[in-house]
Amino acid sequence: MFPLVVLAVTLAQGSGPPLTVSAAISLTEALEEAATAYRAAGGTAVVFNFGGSNTLARQIVNGAPADVFISADEAQMEVVEKAELVVPGTRAAVVTNRLVLVADSRSPVKAVTDLGGPGVRRIAIGDPAAVPAGVYARQYLEAIGQWTRLEPKIVPVANVRAALTAVQNGSADAAFVYATDARIAPRLQVVATISGSQAPRIVYPGCAVKTTRRSAEAAKFLQFLRSAPARAIFERHGFIAPPDAR
Amino acid sequence: MDLARITWFTLAAAMAATAVMIPPGLFLAWLLARHRFRGRVLLDTFVSLPLVMPPVATGLILLMLFAPRGPIGGVLARLGVDVVFTWKAVVLAMAVMGLPLFVRTARAGFEQVDRRYESVAATLGAAPLRVFFTISLPLAAPAVIAATVLGFARALGEFGATIMIAGSIPGSTRTLAVAIYSFAETGRDREAAALLLVSAAIAFGALWLSTRLTSRNGMRG
Numbered sequence: 001m002f003p004l005v006v007l008a009v010t011l012a013q014g015s016g017p018p019l020t021v022s023a024a025i026s027l028t029e030a031l032e033e034a035a036t037a038y039r040a041a042g043g044t045a046v047v048f049n050f051g052g053s054n055t056l057a058r059q060i061v062n063g064a065p066a067d068v069f070i071s072a073d074e075a076q077m078e079v080v081e082k083a084e085l086v087v088p089g090t091r092a093a094v095v096t097n098r099l100v101l102v103a104d105s106r107s108p109v110k111a112v113t114d115l116g117g118p119g120v121r122r123i124a125i126g127d128p129a130a131v132p133a134g135v136y137a138r139q140y141l142e143a144i145g146q147w148t149r150l151e152p153k154i155v156p157v158a159n160v161r162a163a164l165t166a167v168q169n170g171s172a173d174a175a176f177v178y179a180t181d182a183r184i185a186p187r188l189q190v191v192a193t194i195s196g197s198q199a200p201r202i203v204y205p206g207c208a209v210k211t212t213r214r215s216a217e218a219a220k221f222l223q224f225l226r227s228a229p230a231r232a233i234f235e236r237h238g239f240i241a242p243p244d245a246r
Numbered sequence: 247m248d249l250a251r252i253t254w255f256t257l258a259a260a261m262a263a264t265a266v267m268i269p270p271g272l273f274l275a276w277l278l279a280r281h282r283f284r285g286r287v288l289l290d291t292f293v294s295l296p297l298v299m300p301p302v303a304t305g306l307i308l309l310m311l312f313a314p315r316g317p318i319g320g321v322l323a324r325l326g327v328d329v330v331f332t333w334k335a336v337v338l339a340m341a342v343m344g345l346p347l348f349v350r351t352a353r354a355g356f357e358q359v360d361r362r363y364e365s366v367a368a369t370l371g372a373a374p375l376r377v378f379f380t381i382s383l384p385l386a387a388p389a390v391i392a393a394t395v396l397g398f399a400r401a402l403g404e405f406g407a408t409i410m411i412a413g414s415i416p417g418s419t420r421t422l423a424v425a426i427y428s429f430a431e432t433g434r435d436r437e438a439a440a441l442l443l444v445s446a447a448i449a450f451g452a453l454w455l456s457t458r459l460t461s462r463n464g465m466r467g
Contacts, residue, residue, distance in 0.1 A: 158431070
């Protein structure tokens with residue numbers, strides 16, 4: 001699917017051009033709210049480019065003019081780091097999240113172990129080759145020894161929200177998404193919340209991008225995202241503050 | 247390896263899509279070329295929509311119609327037919343996107359057929375269907391062949407609608423265009439580059455063929 005480019009164009013009122021933030025699509029609602037709060041607190045205007053973190057990382061590596069990058073996993077942050085595009089000292093965890101298995105409320109799927117059953121034909125996950133939510137899902141299924149068995153049923157999609165949509169419109173029987181995504185799909189049931197020692201550690205790192213001409217502004221916005229008011233917004237959307245910010 | 251499989255699947259799906267678009271395409275082209283009726287312009291516009299609309303929008307409409315919760319998909323699901331995320335969705339997207347090109351090109355051919363031949367056949371007692379198959383179609387054949395090649399070429403390159411309704415499932419719905427996108431997105435640049443070469447070669451062949459066909463028959467454009 002096309003990278004979902006959501007441009008919340010807010011005209012900058014005297015505080016220079018808006019800050020461009022490329023962020024994992026799962027952060028959409030929470031970050032938009034945080035940006036409004038940032039603005040209200042006197043911060044600069046922010047426009048967002050939401051998409052799968054792998055898409056965003058590729059865009060940045062190819063020269064896309066983002067000021068801030070927030071990835072849904074360390075691997076995609078590493079892609080930007082390897083291209084030497086992370087402003088030193090700005091890389092830090094913004095939030096953490098959990099993986100859940102969702103299915104339609106009428107679905108026979110009641111546990112992860114039901115996925116192997118004949119009633120389940122398709123399981124949507126982010127492309128496990130790079131989309132963070134898909135990579136996490138694959139890591140988990142591998143950890144519980146189910147990946148090989150379920151792989152034929154896997155439908156790789158462009159980002160985590162596309163996986164959610166696939167279950168919503170009935171194209172897939174179940175999907176691994178973040179707990180925060182499941183909250184915006186009340187018609188679906190959360191079959192399982194992945195926890196315990198086999199659960200992947202889901203951390204969203206953020207950084208200022210080196211090509212920015214506004215690294216001070218970028219760092220300031222990142223700092224705000226780790227402040228108490230922003231944390232309250234994230235928590236309201238189901239995210240969990242990273243240990244070092246608590 | 248993947249490359250051959252993706253190429254073969256794309257060619258096969260585009261051929262199937264072309265076969266699917268020919269019957270309604272011929273009917274629509276003939277109807278629009280030969281008949282004046284209420285709503286003709288409306289039908290003409292409707293058929294051409296996928297040519298102008300963003301392919302993703304067309305794909306979204308198809309997805310809403312054919313998803314198991316959609317009006318058509320719901321009926322098909324009860325009959326046990328699965329469309330979304332299967333090869334059928336690939337063919338559907340390709341056919342819908344190729345149809346306008348087919349209709350426009352074939353229609354121009356039908357318009358160039360001298361009406362008198364058709365009238366003579368009709369006065370000699372030939373039924374409309376017979377007139378179509380023995381007079382109109384053979385005389386419009388060069389344009390219809392060009393239309394087929396163009397429709398096929400469009401189907402080959404289809405991306406936007408395909409990714410919406412068929413997704414990018416390795417070994418099942420991943421076409422050349424979709425695979426190039428997926429490989430580029432996931433950082434597999436070498437595979438993407440290889441597929442790029444293949445798709446450039448196929449596109450070159452299809453275009454060359456269609457140009458030859460159209461120029462030989464004195465058609466402009």
